[in-house]
Amino acid sequence: MKRTKMAFLAVAAFMLTQKANAQATNPSDGTQGTSTEASAEKVTWDGFDMSWENGSDRRDSSVFHIPYFTPSIMVDCNATHSFNNPIDHTVVGSTAISRNDEMTISAVNLGGDFTFGNARGRIMTQFGDRAIVVPRNDLSPYRGQYSLADAYRYLDEAYAGYHFKNIFYGGMNVDFGLFMSYIGLNSYYQEENWEYQASFTSDNTPWFFNGIRIQMFLSKTLKVEPWIINGWQSYGMFNQLPGLGCNVTWRPNEKLKLLTNDYYGTDAAGLIGRHRFHSDNSFLYRYFNNRQSKGLSRSALSATVDFGYEKGDGVNGFNNSDPVNNPAQYFVNWMVYNKMWFCKNHLGWYIGGGWMTNPGRYLVLAPTGDASPFPNQYNPTQPAGTHPFTENPGDQFTGWDCSTGLSWTPNQSIEFKLEWVHREASVNYFAGPGGVTSPTGYTYSPLPGTWAPDLVKSENRVIAAFLFRL
Helix, strand or coil, X not given: CHHHHHHHHHHXXXXXXXXXXXXXXXXXXCCCCCCCCHHHCCCCCCCCCCCCCCCCCCCCCCCCCCCCEEEEEEEEEEEEEECCCCCCCECCCCCCCCECCCEEEEEEEEEXXXXXXXXXXXXEECECCHHHHCHHHCCHHHCCCCCHHHHHCCEEEEEEEEEECCCCCCCEEEEEEEEECCCCCCCCCHHHCCCCCCCHHHHCXXXXXXXXXXXXXXXXXXXXEEEEECCCCCXXXXXXXXXXXXXXXXXXXXXXXXEEEEEEECCCCCCCCCEEEEEEEEEEEEEEECCCCCCEEEEEEEEEEEEEEEECCXXXXXXXXXXXXECCCEEEEEEEEEEEEECCCCEXXXXXXXXXXXXXXXXXXXXXXHHCCCECCCCCCCECCCCCCCCCCCCCCEEEEEEEEEEEEEECCEEEEEEEEEEEECCCCEECCCCCCCCCCCCCCCCCCCCCCCEECEEEEEEEEEEEEC
16 A cells, blocks of 8 residues: 555656646747756746836736647737827827727737747737738838738747757757847837837837747856848848848846847848848846835836948948938937836836937838838839838938826736827928828828828827737
């Protein structure tokens, strides 16, 4: 009996261990893979509280405990009002919001992380406004046949990979497919950001990459992540060479995060001699933390500085010695945000803003409607708009923005935001009272020869958002 009892206890202990290992899950940002033996591995940033970071998962854990699969469900809804009161309700220059004075479903994301042994994968779908707004900014599907924008628009992450556990400090992931980019600090998922309407710095830099990602967890505090990708937020490739990039993230402790993202590629369609470089650099610091306080419970700061250029085939980077034939074409910007949490981190107040300049406008989000410079879907040899916003070498664009907002998080799965935003540009850019669609605001109305899109240099708006995540 004694031997039988001991054998039974041994079998029970083994089964419990296997169940616990099978329930080990990936962090939601996909930074480190796991396996059924993951509990014995060293893990980069293990034990660090990263829920305070701008652009990171707010949750401390998942509510799901399913072997081999951790589901993820996100819902992002908003309502916004522009004090310019555009007649067509259209928002210009944003990837977060699309229509004024209406309740909209910005994104519904369904999917999750799969693990079996060292094999790993992640699939996240996207439905709602963002499935139209974000793919619109990628012109690579116009090259050749088969519409990649239609094929991929309802996916925001879809990759498969393998976790090599006996390499470096915490192993190495190699993933193939569509994954989130890390340029501009903010996350693509609004559930992870402090502010709702991103500053120019983030809104004009990539949200996704398509290609190969290699994540090397070199120490307890350091990750290095090279990319071999089709291009700068592009489903396909504009020329013959892939884009190359790398993220380096260092967290010496849970209060401080430093990162740099650097990219090099050829992303001007048909201009194989034009090369792009971009460097994105962020600093985050949590300078106060008392989670149990009913007053001020946490405070943190984030700052980002970006710079880059395009050079070759008619543009000359930062050099403007020949502004007529070979003008400067570059991107310089910064943004700073501060957030303070109250009542045991359930209430938050944030304030911040940024500035950018982008001669050549190669990263500026183009207006839509009759002001769109993108190809007409029915006649791609012509622009979609009869009064297209120009993006020629030497065209100037400088902008700045500021915002402040309140957030209420009853629990880690629900957040309500109320935000005020001011944005301004050096040229007519935002939708004015006349909108960008037609005199009536409807697409079926004819355009008189005297009518033109009403673009203005500034806008003020309020945004209310409801965010849900499991």
